[in-house]
Amino acid sequence: xxxxxxxxxxxxxxxxxxxxxxxxxxxxxxxxxxxxxxxxxxxxxxxxxxxxxxxxxxxxxxxxxxxxxxxxxxxxxxxxxxxxxxxxxxxxxxxxxxxxxxxxxxxxxxxxxxxxxxxxxxxxxxxxxxxxxxxxxxxxxxxxxxxxxxxxxxxxxxxxxxxxxxxxxxxxxxxxxxxxxxxxxxxxxxxxxxxxxxxxxxxxxxxxxxxxxxxxxxxxxxxxxxxxxxxxxxxxxxxxxxxxxxxxxxxxxxxxxxxxxxxxxxxxxxxxxxxxxxxxxxxxxxxxxxxxxxxxxxxxxxxxxxxxxxxxxxxxxxxxxxxxxxxxxxxxxxxxxxxxxxxxxxxxxxxxxxxxxxxxxxxxxxxxxxxxxxxxxxxxxxxxxxxxxxxxxxxxxxxxxxxxxxxxxxxxxxxxxxxxxxxxxxxxxxxxxxxxxxxxxxxxxxxxxxxxxxxxxxxxxxxxxxxxxxxxxxxxxxxxxxxxxxxxxxxxxxxxxxxxxxxxxxxxxxxxxxxxxxxxxxxx
Amino acid sequence: xxxxxxxxxxxxxxxxxxxxxxxxxxxxxxxxxxxxxxxxxxxxxxxxxxxxxxxxxxxxxxxxxxxxxxxxxxxxxxxxxxxxxxxxxxxxxxxxxxxxxxxxxxxxxxxxxxxxxxxxxxxxxxxxxxxxxxxxxxxxx
Numbered sequence: 010x011x012x013x014x015x016x017x018x019x020x021x022x023x024x025x026x027x028x029x030x031x032x033x034x035x036x037x038x039x040x041x042x043x044x045x046x047x048x049x050x051x052x053x054x055x056x057x058x059x060x061x062x063x064x065x066x067x068x069x070x071x072x073x074x075x076x077x078x079x080x081x082x083x084x085x086x087x088x089x090x091x092x093x094x095x096x097x098x099x100x101x102x103x104x105x106x107x108x109x110x111x112x113x114x115x116x117x118x119x120x121x122x123x124x125x126x127x128x129x130x131x132x133x134x135x136x137x138x139x140x141x142x143x144x145x146x147x148x149x150x151x152x153x154x155x156x157x158x159x160x161x162x163x164x165x166x167x168x169x170x171x172x173x174x175x176x177x178x179x180x181x182x183x184x185x186x187x188x189x190x191x192x193x194x195x196x197x198x199x200x201x202x203x204x205x206x207x208x209x210x211x212x213x214x215x216x217x218x219x220x221x222x223x224x225x226x227x228x229x230x231x232x233x234x235x236x237x238x239x240x241x242x243x244x245x246x247x248x249x250x251x252x253x254x255x256x257x258x259x260x261x262x263x264x265x266x267x268x269x270x271x272x273x274x275x276x277x278x279x280x281x282x283x284x285x286x287x288x289x290x291x292x293x294x295x296x297x298x299x300x301x302x303x304x305x306x307x308x309x310x311x312x313x314x315x316x317x318x319x320x321x322x323x324x325x326x327x328x329x330x331x332x333x334x335x336x337x338x339x340x341x342x343x344x345x346x347x348x349x350x351x352x353x354x355x356x357x358x359x360x361x362x363x364x365x366x367x368x369x370x371x372x373x374x375x376x377x378x379x380x381x382x383x384x385x386x387x388x389x390x391x392x393x394x395x396x397x398x399x400x401x402x403x404x405x406x407x408x409x410x411x412x413x414x415x416x417x418x419x420x421x422x423x424x425x426x427x428x429x430x431x432x433x434x435x436x437x438x439x440x441x442x443x444x445x446x447x448x449x450x451x452x453x454x455x456x457x458x459x460x461x462x463x464x465x466x467x468x469x470x471x472x473x474x475x476x477x478x479x480x481x482x483x484x485x486x487x488x489x490x491x492x493x494x495x496x497x498x499x500x501x502x503x504x505x506x507x508x509x510x511x512x513x514x515x516x517x518x519x520x521x522x523x524x525x526x527x528x529x530x531x532x533x
Numbered sequence: 534x535x536x537x538x539x540x541x542x543x544x545x546x547x548x549x550x551x552x553x554x555x556x557x558x559x560x561x562x563x564x565x566x567x568x569x570x571x572x573x574x575x576x577x578x579x580x581x582x583x584x585x586x587x588x589x590x591x592x593x594x595x596x597x598x599x600x601x602x603x604x605x606x607x608x609x610x611x612x613x614x615x616x617x618x619x620x621x622x623x624x625x626x627x628x629x630x631x632x633x634x635x636x637x638x639x640x641x642x643x644x645x646x647x648x649x650x651x652x653x654x655x656x657x658x659x660x661x662x663x664x665x666x667x668x669x670x671x672x673x674x
Binding site for chain 1: 550555
């Protein structure tokens with residue numbers, strides 16, 4: 010069968026079960042009865058071709074000898090000792106009685122107690138040069154073979170070799186076929202082939218199992234269209250036609266199978282031709298129901314999240330803004346002022362409203378992390394860090410030291426990470442003076458970014474807690490914050506396959522260590 | 534110079550949120566703008582007020598987009614298809630920053646698309662812009 014495909018050529022599978030490392034005996038199954046029969050036939054033919062002679066097959070790797078005559082044990086042993094004589098010879102090798110005497114340890118006794126006086130050995134040499142043994146003729150007269158007889162002997166030997174070669178190829182093919190059948194049969198995908206009349210000509214067990222038991226003998230040789238709904242059949246036919254015309258069709262469809270099951274199936278149909286040039290299509294169908302259902306669910310939950318994000322940003326914020334505005338109206342309308350306590354309470358209302366507004370914005374940002382694809386670019390950490398500081402309320406006395414090194418990372422999440430970590434360091438610092446040190450080391454597969462400070466640090470038992478959503482280490486009335494900062498940092502870093510850990514800085518404060526994989530690593 | 538006295542121009546405020554409406558009214562007072570404000574809570578009410586002559590020219594409309602019953606864009610489509618209303622000057626004032634909303638609004642010939650400041654800055658710049666606008670612009674009568 011020859012495979013042809015639209016515009017790309019199919020890759021042939023690589024199979025290594027032919028056994029390059031096997032012995033000659035195993036490779037050609039020299040010990041099998043079938044091979045024995047082959048040798049027996051060969052010596053029979055040879056002995057009939059040459060009158061008054063004994064024919065035998067001698068093998069290098071084997072003590073077994075095939076002979077048209079039953080020789081006595083000692084003669085047989087003498088015969089076997091001849092075979093080594095041939096290993097270097099590529100053409101036929103003749104021995105007269107003198108040579109025979111030299112080589113053979115014992116005289117070789119032929120029929121009617123006649124001694125072998127002349128021997129000729131034709132090597133059984135394979136095209137690649139390997140010599141298996143020889144086809145040997147022994148005569149009790151010393152008259153050598155004629156040129157014609159020599160040719161016949163050579164042809165007989167050659168024929169024997171090609172038959173063995175063919176056997177080897179058959180064995181390999183058998184192995185391969187068995188393997189392919191095993192692959193097809195044990196495949197959980199549905200595998201089938203159709204001819205140009207859309208009749209099924211091949212089907213694996215998975216495919217057969219789709220049909221009820223009483224239908225299974227009516228699959229091969231049939232279209233089985235009657236087992237499906239009309240619109241599904243027209244869908245099948247349409248894709249079959251596309252595959253026949255263009256060489257390939259690839260479709261995801263929802264199918265009601267003959268047993269009534271409804272599944273989502275991805276089917277790839279590939280055209281191929283047989284030796285006669287007749288086109289067929291090979292279909293491989295994979296059940297993607299769970300996958301597609303998951304995708305649909307994920308899509309839905311993403312949509313819900315979007316909707317939630319919108320509700321959070323708009324519908325929850327507008328009443329909050331209204332409250333803030335109403336409070337400012339009341340303050341404006343009472344320009345003479347309230348008593349201290351009322352003023353304080355009004356300030357608290359505004360403060361809480363601002364906090365809730367921040368919570369909602371941060372929640373919204375958190376939910377959106379990783380939703381929009383971000384461009385990677387070459388960034389100078391010092392420049393990015395300085396940009397972030399400008400947006401922070403940094404006291405004069407705070408010293409931020411940033412190493413000037415370059416990274417290739419997405420700007421927006423990187424800024425988010427730096428801003429949040431620096432903002433935390435400043436916010437939680439006990440004094441108005443302090444320092445933050447940011448360093449970055451480039452490794453093979455990632456950047457190691459460290460942000461540390463000389464603040465109060467974080468108690469070790471709080472390490473896990475600080476990354477949780479809405480967690481703050483101090484009451485929000487003491488240190489204003491949504492508790493979302495480190496959650497956002499962690500989510501951003503993890504979105505890019507990285508990690509963030511917490512430790513103690515030599516400066517005395519907290520030390521955040523980030524491993525941020527390089528772009529190539531994520532693309533692997 | 535103007536065919537009308539700027540203070541005669543009425544502002545038709547189409548806004549479903551009471552506090553936003555109050556904010557506009559307060560801002561007018563704060564800026565000592567004496568123009569009449571007529572409020573409608575949605576597009577349908579605004580349309581009725583126009584058709585029943587409850588609000589008369591010269592006028593400009595300050596229009597929210599997200600409203601019950603008839604949205605701002607629906608209201609715009611209706612007045613642009615009515616011979617006697619199609620020339621009305623409309624400013625959109627909304628929280629929506631959606632590109633599609635902006636595009637659609639200008640296609641319906643709004644004079645400007647204004648976005649409500651989230652932080653609740655009390656429409657100061659918008660009010661000043663409107664006050665300046667009707668002082669210098671000739672409106673259709």
